Amino acid sequence: MSEEKDKKVQDGTTISRRSFIKGVGTGVVAATVAPTSLVEKAEAQQSIDELPGVTEATISLNINGRTYKVKVESRTTLLSVLRDAIDVNGERIDLTGTKQICDRGECGGCTVLMDGKSVYSCMILAIDAQGKEITTIESLAEGDKLHPIQEAFIEHDALQCGFCTPGFVMSAKALLNENPDPTLEEVKRGLAGNLCRCGAYPRIFEAVQAAAKRMRV
Ligand code: FES
Ligand code: FES
Known part of the structure; x- marks a missing residue:
């Protein structure tokens, strides 16, 4: 990871999927070779904690024409952000019209549009939705006038x-x-x-x- 990218991550302003995967992957490798004694385990844990892996970052998402800044983990899905995330101003996004049913890409209840194409939001990592236009069911009606x-x-x-x-x-x-x-x-x-x-x-x-x-x- 370049110094500039490292800085961005530390600032918590942005993160790429590559950085997440790199960090998580490194952690998995370290965990796999962890020694068995408690002291050695503690030392191994400490060294894992010092790895440049990222577990949380603040990202910006464009949802229904509005920008939200949210703190996410590498595993956070777009669906979970839409329904449960609280943005950095303390406001719950609360777009619960998008349904969480199977949460594994089987039912389509969580369908939203990403740059105009339908996607299962339970199968999209929030970090991968950066820079895309997300449209949810809440944006279809205009006031009281339904689509x-x-x-x-x-x-x-x-x-x-x-x-x-x-x-x-x-x-x-x-x-x-x-x-x-x-x-x-x-x-x-x-x-x-x-x-x-x-x-x-x-x-x-x-x-x-x-x-x-x-x-x-
Ligand atoms: S909740 Fe079923 S496909 Fe996403
Ligand atoms: S699952 Fe009940 S209306 Fe479709």
């Missing part, structure tokens, strides 16, 4: 428990950004990364096609 996709979900009764709905809406937004007039098959493919345990799929697909029609007018 056409949200309106269509309500009009077509495209939900039961509603837990999967924000993820579906965000995937639909990403789809319609790229393809304003999708066929039913294209809608199904565009939403294939989202699961609905209530089985509301037919109405969800209908709603997305209706929203597409409305947005084309």
Whole structure:
């Protein structure tokens, strides 16, 4: 790591993924060869603590057009920042419309847009979201005016428990950004990364096609 980068890390202003991985990787190697006696273990622990590995840093994220500065660990996901992080001014970000369901990239409940593309926020490290435009479900409505996709979900009764709905809406937004007039098959493919345990799929697909029609007018 260059001296300049080291300084940035110590200042807590920025961190690259490479730095995190380097630090964590070095720690793992040191831990693997740690001796067994308690004294030796203590010495090994001390030397691990002195390694240039980074466990926490302050990063900036652009979420819904606003910049948030948050302290994160190397393992912190974007989802966890959106829902639980407190920014450096003491304000909770509190964007809980993005749902944490499986937390392992299987259900799509945590879908947000990153530079316009849909991603599972539970599978994105917060540090990797630096410099990207993050869009969450909270930014779709304008005041009391819902986004056409949200309106269509309500009009077509495209939900039961509603837990999967924000993820579906965000995937639909990403789809319609790229393809304003999708066929039913294209809608199904565009939403294939989202699961609905209530089985509301037919109405969800209908709603997305209706929203597409409305947005084309
Ligand atoms: S919570 Fe992220 S994919 Fe399920
Ligand atoms: S509406 Fe309940 S999981 Fe989809």
